[in-house]
Amino acid sequence: MARETIANAVLAVALLATPLIAHALGEVYYVNLASRIAIVALAAAGLNLALGMGGLVSFGHAAFFGIGGYVAGIAAFHAVDGSLFAGLLPGSDRMLVIWPLAMLIAGLVALLVGWISLRTEGVYFIMITLAFAQMIFYFGISLPTYGGEDGLSIYRRNRLPGVDTGDPLNFFTITFVVLMIALFLTHRMMEAKFGAALTMARLNRTRLATAGVEPRPILLTAFVLSAMITGLAGALAADLNGFVSPAMLSWHESGEIMVIVILGGVGRLFGPLAGAILYVLLQTVIGGYTENWQFFLGLILLGVVLFANGGLLGLIAGRARHD
Amino acid sequence: MSSLLIELTLNGLQLGVMLLLMAAGLTLIFGVMGFINLAHGSLYMSGAFVTAYLSRTTGSFWLGLLAGVAAAAAIGAVVELLVVRRLYARDHLDQVLATFALILIFSNAARWIFGAAPLWLDVPPLLAGAVRLPGGGGYPVYRLVIIALGIAAAAGLYLLIARTRLGMRIRAGESDREMIAALGVDIAALYTMVFALGAALAGLAGAVIGALESVEVGMGEPVLILAFVVIVIGGIGSFKGALVGALLVGTVDTFGRIFLPAFFGLFLDPSAATSVGAALASMLIYLLMAVVLAVRPKGLFPAHG
């Protein structure tokens, strides 16, 4: 079995085992920490599809993360007091309603943003995705009904039929299953015709066109799908924290999601999970000593970019295999 | 009303001129070295911090200002030597990530050294007064000085690029990197100088603005993003583009923040008008950029067509 597959399995097992053990020991904190890792990994997995597999340097993915969060938050807000959103839609506290809704809205926004942004290339693309994210950020903090700059609290955990979602281990299981399904579907996608076209779009757009495939629809689809995955992560994050913070929409958040993708290994299927584990570990361990822990994150990131470009999975599993 | 208009125009000019200092450095660095420098905001912040700290300890604003600009240039040179020069051959993603890493490093280092509370930098007493505007109302002398300083710096930069040997090498480097190496120009030194120059401009902007707004960690990033919007609108790599873009963004942003809430106040209730107006005002610059890019995907005056 290839080294990468073994590494992937180890990561998945580690993520699954840790909260199970913690639960048995009564350490709720670590169960919630594992949920956080899974959600962060999901957000990064979304970006990985656009960035790692599609070669699209989107510096505004936090916008989709925040959109997912705000969908969950606004839905909860209206569910609590029975009011209607924009006078039309009722709220909801059901996961099976909120998840598709978060993905849909994030996807629609990404369709618009992507359609305009993909008319540009290179550094212009990076800047325009950042600009759109900033627009959405300022829009988000301008809604006083939904918390403005202070953010929005969610008082009840969203419901899933047959499951006590308030229980930390149950919630972790939900996030873990969602993450694994997302990674599995991404894997299938990348092995299929779409993935072949997307890989070529990243490696050599001219070659893709010369092969008779229009690059832009492929890239736009990847962008939209990636936004939907990150949006779903945002909804889950809001649920975990019971709070939607405008910081979820900030460019700094975009940068962090990107850092996680890179730390784990850009373009690798389980890179986001490796990166998320690394990131949360650093935050928990070093962050415990100093609030300036991101100083060290910066150093590590710099080191990875300069010397270990393949990230953690690159170091463990060697060069990516292509056939 | 005309006093308000003059005041707004001056404010827009001031913002524009400060953005120009940032944008000129960014566009120079991208034009000559092909390098995206997200850490430019950190250089802006460094200038502000050093100026604030030294002004307080020596009691002299001017000494602090000098030190701030010099420190920013020095930090820029060191960053170029240690980090940036390894990334010229890399793709944009690596440059974005590495400079984002620098942002994290600088921001957290500043917080470690100076603490989380903002530093106060006072306007020097010499410049603390106000000038009477035609139509009544006073306008701070300091802001006028900033405008003058910014124009002087921009003019100085333009002359440097257009009239000096160094400027000639810079312009040559922008058009053909391999050629100037073949001509015997020390590329490495040139690049360090260009980077330090850009850093100095950023440090100057930060130091000077520091007296108007507070000097704190994270002050550089909003300006950085605006500066990027400026060079994208103007056309990356073009000084003329940076100039036009900076003035455009400075004016649109300043006027938008006053007039949009007022506009919405015409048919919405005051609190709704303020929030919608303020939100739209913040988004306005990005909308402007998106519109420009939709029509001209490489900005208004792309340097390389």
Added chain:
Amino acid sequence: MTEAALSIRHLAKSFGALKATDDVSLDLMPGELHVVIGPNGAGKSTLINQIAGGLEPDAGRILIDGSDVDGLSMAARVRAGLGRTFQVSSLAMPLSARRNVMLAVQGGSGSSFGFWHPVRRDAGLVAAALAALREVGLVGREDLPVAELSHGERRLVELACALALRPKLLLLDEPMAGLGREGTQRLIGDLAALKRTLPILLVEHDMDAVFTLADRITVLVYGRVVAQGSASEIRSSVAVQEAYLGDRDDA
């Protein structure tokens, strides 16, 4: 009257004051191998680029199989039947030759929006790709990353990609460039066999190859057609010799 596979009418393209393409017209007929020759800077690559859809002409028409392709993107022209290779091989280097060709098969045969079935288990796709590779004589090395293949082999992979699309015509930009003696001979043989079923428009510098293969030749100098006719006509034209062939010695 048989219709031309490719028809170019009064094509023009200027870059500022430079007329890269100046009132160029030519026809590529079925069963024919038509070569465009000319000194450096004659605008040959610009011409190819406009035909392929990478550059928009200022004036003139381009018709593939009788249909005007104006406004069609590069990919759309490929699907309309245009197979193309590049002067500098443009392949995905980290991927194998097989993968590169499989993508061409995929592109030529319907939608790329398949999200579930693994491409490597698509027997039809794999078979078509291997067949194209066999057709150009590249067997046994198709699973190596293209980066590890020789220059000549990469040329063949590009040709296989073009053939895998089942094109109606081929557009080849200096396919002999960089090939050794053997590679050139090999490719000449392949093209000679291909032209019977597939009209080919070729840009080339290698005069031996040109006169071995060409049915008709267009001579381009400074963007203009200075001569156009059968290979023997061009060979014996004094004007052409002066304008072009004579200068070749200082190249």
